[in-house]
Amino acid sequence: MKHLLTIVFINYFITSIYAQETIKDIDGNTYHTILIGSQHWMAENLKVTHYNDGTIIPLIMDEDEWSKLITGAYCLTEENPENYKNTYGILYNFYTLIDNHKLCPDNWHVPTASEWKVLINFLGGKKIAGGQMKDPDSNLWKVSIKNANNNIGFSALPAGGRGRLGSVGELGNYATWWSSTSEDSEYAWHWGLYPDKNDIRFNPGHKASGFSVRCVKDN
Numbered sequence: 001m002k003h004l005l006t007i008v009f010i011n012y013f014i015t016s017i018y019a020q021e022t023i024k025d026i027d028g029n030t031y032h033t034i035l036i037g038s039q040h041w042m043a044e045n046l047k048v049t050h051y052n053d054g055t056i057i058p059l060i061m062d063e064d065e066w067s068k069l070i071t072g073a074y075c076l077t078e079e080n081p082e083n084y085k086n087t088y089g090i091l092y093n094f095y096t097l098i099d100n101h102k103l104c105p106d107n108w109h110v111p112t113a114s115e116w117k118v119l120i121n122f123l124g125g126k127k128i129a130g131g132q133m134k135d136p137d138s139n140l141w142k143v144s145i146k147n148a149n150n151n152i153g154f155s156a157l158p159a160g161g162r163g164r165l166g167s168v169g170e171l172g173n174y175a176t177w178w179s180s181t182s183e184d185s186e187y188a189w190h191w192g193l194y195p196d197k198n199d200i201r202f203n204p205g206h207k208a209s210g211f212s213v214r215c216v217k218d219n
Contacts, residue, residue: 025105026050033217034153037122039115040217042108043155045089045177049074051101057092063166067208072096075210077160077168084171087140088159091168091210094188097180104215111216113181113189113202120191120200123152131198134175142172143195156193162210176211 022030025048032043049057051072060066060073072095077084097103097110104110111119123129131148133156134141141148141158150156160170176192183189187204190211194201205211 023105023108026052026054032153036119036152036154039119039122041119041154042214042216043153045157045159046092046104046213046215047085047089048103049090051099051103052105053101055101057096057103066093066162066166066210067164069093069208070095072099075162075168077171084159088157088171089212091159091162092178092213093162093210094178094182094205094207097178097213103213107218108215109218110178110180110213113179115216116179116189116191116202120202126200126202128198130193130200133200134193140172141195145196145198147198158193158195159212161212164206164208168210176205177214178205178211182207 021033023033024030027048027050029047033040034043051057058073060069060075061078066075072093074090074092074096076090120126120129123132131145132152133154134148135150135155135157136144136148137150138157156175158172158175160168160174161176162168173195174192176190179189181189183204186207188207189202190205191200191202
């Protein structure tokens with residue numbers, strides 16, 4: 001086990017050296033990117049408010065209105081929303097991800113469940129991968145966890161999320177991202193970090209929920 005962890009940490013070091021470029025979305029936001037294994041990932045959460053063809057993504061803050069949506073929308077926290085966006089990015093419902101107008105910048109896409117699994121396996125599996133993705137130096141995580149680090153540059157921040165019934169919460173505790181893979185007509189797969197563990201969890205979430213998005217580069 002010790003040898004396995006040594007190999008993994010060497011991979012982190014090599015990855016961090018060779019993986020720096022930036023991309024822009026249609027709004028002009030600039031994102032750092034990182035190479036993790038064979039995948040190029042955004043090192044920040046998406047915060048675009050237009051689809052890639054210029055179509056506006058609706059901002060829906062009202063809880064009741066949000067809970068009834070079956071089309072794309074995004075939301076922010078009601079306390080200082082602009083600061084939230086700049087720091088944590090935006091919370092999108094699943095319908096935004098699959099809209100034909102396209103959410104990610106050109107040559108990038110919302111990762112599938114299989115692409116998330118490739119990332120987690122490269123980081124040593126779900127029991128330790130989450131800790132390697134957190135950015136503890138940000139001081140935004142409310143719980144300090146032993147062995148959590150940001151060696152790969154994924155820079156995960158605890159943006160919280162929005163439930164299917166419209167409430168926004170858990171800022172400072174959880175980080176949760178969509179995949180583009182549906183489980184059925186109501187649920188889709190998402191990945192998330194715990195406040196007090198180095199695990200990463202993955203399970204189906206209701207498509208009306210609001211989660212963060214990371215884009216991955218096309219092959």
